[in-house]
Amino acid sequence: MGVILFVRHGQASVGAADHDVLSGTGRLQSEALGAAFSRRGVSVTRMLTGRLNRQQQTARCTRGAAKWPTSAEVDEAWNEFDHQDVVAAHRTVDTPDAEPLDRAIPRWSSGLHDHDYTEPFPAFAKRVDSALRTLAAELGPGDTAVVFTSAGVIGWVAASLLGGGEPQWSALNRVAVNSGVTKVVVGSRGSTLVTFNEHSHLPPQLITYR
Secondary structure: OEEEEEEEOOOEOOOOOOOOOEOHHHHHHHHHHHHHHHHHOOOOOEEEEOOOHHHHHHHHHHHHHHOOOOOEEEOHHHOOOOHHHHHHHHHHHHOOOOOOHHHHHHHHHOOOOHHHOOOOHHHHHHHHHHHHHHHHHHOOOOOEEEEEEOHHHHHHHHHHHHOOHHHHHHHHHHHOOOOOEEEEEEEOOEEEEEEEEEOOOOOHHHOOOO
């Protein structure tokens, strides 16, 4: 069987001029994950990230601590949904005041206002499903791929494999821990979710959700 480990990026620099950069906590989370992989003897066949800086920085920090020789491939199919577009559409249509992401996401994921978004929720889900199928088909027996991505992507991978659809995605998206690991195994029966959001590598003070 092949294995895909989905890693949520470390904490981003929330509130900073450039949000798409790991915070100090985010770097520590990523290094703690890499150290845990090293202790457990986890080796990888492939590393992939999306285009976002926080995803790629998490990959570099984790790789360094794990002492993996494999370099990360960049694949935009693993990008997070565009939260700025989601919030902007919600603000423009519903209220002149800025709305937090938690209020904007339900409108986007409802499927009732798809024309307002650059990437509607169904298109996002289709993109992630396609990326998962492609990667799973490329894995050989005994291969392990690590994908450094974001909460929305990982939530949809899990919800799709469990058959829970958008309602389950909404619930999972809210609880993803920074640097948490979700495991999918790939075999003759297809792709199967084994664990979601595992984060035992983190001490309590490093557990964050944003």
